[in-house]
Amino acid sequence: MSDLHEPQAEPEQRGFDRLTPLHEALAALSPYCGEIAPIQMRVESALDRIAAAPVCAPAAVPPHPIALCDGWAVAAQDTLGASPYAPGFASAAPVRVAFGDVLPDFANAVLPLQSVAAERFPAQILSPAAPGEGLRASASDFAEGEIIVPAGKRLRPTDLALLGLCGIEEVALRVPHVRIVSRRSEGRWAVAMAQRDGAECWTEATDMASPKHLAEAMARPNADLVMVIGAGGGASVARALASAGKLLVHGVAVRPGETMGCGILHRRAWSGDAEPWSAARGNGERPASGSTILPVIFTPERIECALAAWLLLARPCLCRLAGAIGSARGESLPLARKIVSNPGLSDLVLLRRSSAADGSGQWEPLATGDIPFAAIAHADAWLLVEPECEGYAAGQNIFAQFL
Template identity: 30%
Template sequence: MGHEGFTEVTRLAAAREQLLSVVDSPTAAESVPVPEADGRALAEPVDATRDVPGFDRAAMDGYAVRATDTHDAGDRSPAVLDGTDGDVGARRARYVHTGSPVPDGADAVVRVEETEARGERVEVFAAVAPGENVAPAGEDVETGDRLFEAGRRLRPSDLGLLKAGGHRSVSVRERPTVSVVPTGEELVEFDPGYGETTETNGLTVSRLVERWGGDATYRDIVGDNEAALRAAVERDTDHDIVVTTGGSSVGERDLIADVVADLGEVLGHGVALKPGHPVGYGVVDDTPVLTLPGYPVSCLVTAVQLLRPAVARAGGFEPEPFPEFEAALDRKIASEVGVRSFVRVRETGEGTVEPVRGGAGALSSVAAADGWVVVPESVEGVAAGESVTVQRWEPHC
C-alpha cells in the first residue's frame, strides 16, 4: 500500500510491534525512598511487612463496650454502664475517637449518637454485636499480603499503601532515557522572522516523555544537514530511545530516514495513520530511533501511538489505557479506508462532540480538543448522530 510518495506503508499495529521489538526491557534497578517513587516502575514484588491497621481501632466516635452488656438496649430501656478511663470490664464503657485503639476488654463500639452521658454513667440506646464499629488489626492489609507486583507504575495512592505497609524505600526500575532532537532549517527558539517557525514539537514531546515515565533530554535544534543530523543521532545512542521531530517525509529536505539508514537500519518508513503517515523508525547501534513528522498534530499523534508504548517498554511497565467517554457526533467525520484516523473533537454539551477544525499543522486545534475519535482502517467515515468513543489522550488534571 503506497501513500503520498511512500513505496510501502505499514499498518499502525504492525509498526508498533516492529518498533517495540527493538526496545529493550530494563534490567537496572535502584532503591529510592517511597516519597520519591511516584511514577516509577517496581523492579520486584512488594509485600506488607506489618498489619494495617496494626491494632483493633474504633471505626466511629462513641463508647467501647462489651457487646453482651448492650443486649436488649433500646430507646425506652437503655443499658446503663459505668464510665471508665481504663480497660473495659463488665458493664463498663470507655469513650473512644474514630481511629483510636479499642481498649482491652471491649469488643464493640456504640456510636456516640446512640448514647447519652449522665455524670459517671452512660446510657446506651442501641444494642451492638461483637465487632460492630470496630476495624480489626489487619483489616486493610495483613503482614505478608502482596501489595504490588513487579512492573507496577506507582501512583500517589500506592505510595501511601507502601508506607502504611512498612516500607521506607522500594526497588524501582531506572527511568528510561529519551533524547528528543528537533530538526528543521526553518526552526528558531523564539521570535521567528519571515519564513521561520518557533520550535514546539521537541518541547511537547519531551514533556510528554516525562509524563509517561521517561527522563527526556531536550536537545537544541539541528538544521537540515546530513552531517549535523548524523552527529546528533550518534551522540545520543547511549540513551534508551532517540527521537527526532521533523524532516521525516520524502522531500528534498527530509534527510533523517537516509541518515538512520546510513548509520543503522530503517525498519519502517510510512505508517497508515492520519495525521502522521510520514513517521519512521529504525535502530542505530542497538538504540531505537523514532523519526516523528514535523507538523505539530502529526508529531503528537505519532508520539502518542508509537513513542508512548516504547517508553513504557523501556521503563518496564505497561501504558495505562486512556480515559474514554461516549458521545454523539454532531457533524460527520470523513476518513480513508485502510488508514487509521485520529480525529480531534471537542465537547459541545448535552453529550455531543464535534470535530475540531484545522489541519495537521494547526497547533491550536490540539489545545481546543477534549480528545480524539479513533476511526479504524475498515471504516470509511462516521455519520453525524452516531455514538463514538472519545479518548482523552491528555487528561486535564
C-alpha cells in the first residue's frame, strides 16, 4: 500500500453544479462489484441468502403416490357406476389410509370414508372415483431434476422448507461480506440491514481523521464491500482513496446525503491479520486472495444520510456481488397525497402504509429529501424520485420498496 504519511492535498469541494447524478455514481462503482465466489452453506443458515446455482430436486417428490385425505385406497376402475343403490365390489379389497400415507400398488384413487361400506363382506363401494382422485401422484410436487430455486433468487422461508422436504441439506450461495468503518463501532443498524439483504457484516472503529488509519481499516481482509459511516464531508476518505486506490465520486446529486461518495481501494493480502472467517460464513471458507480491488462507499454520520447511502449505493452493489436477480421487494399502492420534488436532484422519499376511507391500502408520504428521525421511525417503505421528475400526484399508483 502506498505511503499515507505524506501530506495530501484536500480534495476540491464540490458545489451543487458539480454533484454527480446517482445513476452515474452507480455506473462508476458497478464494474468493481462482480459476482463473488460461491460457498456451500447449510439450508438452515440460508434464509435471505442468494442462490449461486439452480437448486434441483435430487429425486421425484413424492417418490410414490400418497393420500391427500383420510379414506379408502381403491382401484378407480372398480368403482365405475357405483352408488348406494347399486354398490360396486372391488377386485382388490379397499385399504384404509390416512392423509400422507403411501398408497398400495393396486390403488390409483382415494375414496372418502363414507363412500365404502367396510363393515359388510365383501366391502361395498358406494360412489365412483376418477383415477388420481384424492391423491398426490408420484413426482407431482417435483420431478427428478426439476429446479426448486433458480440461480440468483433470494431464499425465502418457504424455499427452506421445500429444500428440507426434498432432502437437500446444503446449497451453494453467494454471501457478500460488508465492513462498516466508523468512529465508534457505529452502524449496528447497517449490520441488520446487511443481514436482511443476504450479506454478513461487522463494524470496526478507527480514527476517521487519519487517512492512514482509514485505509488500514478499510483494507483489512475478508470484505467484499466497505461502507464508511461518519465521513462528514468525506475529505479524509477521499484522501485515503486517492492515495491507496481511486476516488470515483465525491458528491452525489441525491437528498439526503449530497456529500456521500464512493471509490475503490487497492488491497493486498495482509498477513498476520486473521479473522474468524469460517464462523461468520457457516461452513464456508474464503479463498486466499492476492491483490484485489475493494469497492468503498462513504457517507456522513447522520442516519438519514447513511440510510440513503445504504439503499441507493450499497444495496445495488450487494445485489451485483451476490448475483441477485428478480424484482425488488415492495408494493404498488396509490398515494394518499402528492409528493413534490426538486428537479435536478434525486429525492429519497419515506412512506408509511395506511388505510384509505374505504379500507384499501395506500402510501402516505412522510418526508421527501430532508428526512427527520420521526419519519424513519414510522416508515415502512421508500421511493426514489428521479431528478427529471417533479413529483407524483395524489392517488397515483406508486411502487415503493420495503425498508
